[in-house]
Amino acid sequence: RDAHPRATQMRKQAVETMYKEKIGLLENRYAVSVEDPTTLDSVDPANALAFLKGAGKVALMLGKPAMALPFFRRARDFSNEDPDVLLGLGEAYLATGASADAAPFLKEVLRYQPSSQVHYLLGKLAFSESRMKDCVEETSQALVLRQEYLDALLLQARCLRSLRQDSREGKVLERAYKIAPDRREVVEELVAYHMHTELGLPG
DSSP, X not given: OOHHHHHHHHHHHHHHXXXXXXXXXXXXXXXXXXXXXXXXXXXXXXHHHHHHHHHHHHHHHTTOHHHHHHHXXXXXXXXXXXXXXXXXXXXXXXXXXXXXXXXXXXXXXXXXXXXXXXXXXXXXXXXXXXXXXXXXXXXXXXXXXXXXXXXXXXXXXXXXXXXXXXXXXXHHHHHHHHHOTTOHHHHHHHHHHHHHHHSOOOO
8 A cells, every 4th residue: 555655755765866966976077066056156167057057957857847947047147048058948947837938948949059859849838838730830840850759759649639630640650650669658649549530539
């Protein structure tokens, strides 16, 4: 009965340990301290920026977007135009549910460089706001840049399902299946596709 809560707690503790270890490695590498933000002003600005970007990425990777935000915000003091900083802010805001704050940063990235990830994230944003045509457009742009972008394919399939474009959805899922036939999300989307096309169930 207590197995699930215990496992959840163990995972949480493992994430916390990994976070502290990775941040500690970055602190040692760049001679700064999270506990003392003034140390960022006493090192080379390039190193301060590298630390802040690295710490923000660690937080995002470990599912801590709220902790990533302060790192990326501080990083803007060292560079307003760094695509990694803009992307980090957009991704973190989106993950914390602040969609309105995420969009400008994500779009700003595209001024400096093409990015399949940014188009995918803009697609996620459009999907969350029920802008399905925009979602299809953004995921299409992502797939132009990265043809085997599985997450973009799955997101596009969901958007097409909402638009009742069954034929296009089926072709997109065929592509996804060829890339990752054993991935659980692909199988689940295929099942959902066949249920709503063959049984007439809602998408």
